[in-house]
Amino acid sequence: MKFYFDSHKKNKILPTAYFQHEDVVGMAKDLIGKVLVTDFEGKKTSGIIVETEAYTGINDKAAHSYGGKRTARTEVMYQPGGVAYVYLCYGIHHLFNIVTNKKDIPQAILIRALQPLEGIDIMLQRRKKIKADYTLTRGPGSLAGALGLNRSHTGLLLGQKLIQVEDRGIVIPDSDIRCGARIGVAYAGADALLPYRFWADGNPYVSK
DNA sequence: CAAACGATTTTCT
């Protein structure tokens, strides 16, 4: 995978307004190359987003909010874009999503893989690993574990101290961004085939 | 209140 640093751009934290854009699929693609940062208990960890999936809400059979379903768990998806949605999957893994679009339009983007940047020692500790390898932040459950994300962070506004997405000027050429069907949503029938998954081609942290 | 089910990962054969 090729990418280069554009020094003309300043590092900037993506503002809440960014996540309230209505095109959740376009945003999932745009987030490839942005940097996800967490800073819990003085432990800063971050990584380049290299794989995402869009969940388009009430018309998307794969989304938790399909059909406008509102439960205690999915309620956060109805908030205005820019907050975190972290839920437990298979009783083991915490999956980190970013709520998008306007209030009452329950869409979200699942972050599926990162290329680690800062705090790799802390990530190793959290993941109970001795040596860094590609499995450190490959897959949604793994990256959430490495960055210390869990259900208690649901509803947290991004861009504050604890969780941020930054544009650090890392540019991944459009020709290196691939799209395809989402993973693990076979139950969604035809919607499982929609090209809502995006990834940086050739990046070793992307799910196999 | 009981039971089934995951937007997964790791380990074992």
Add this chain to the structure above:
DNA sequence: GAAAATCGTTTGG
């Protein structure tokens, strides 16, 4: 490649 690990959420009786 198959199967276990493991529990909050959701649904149905």
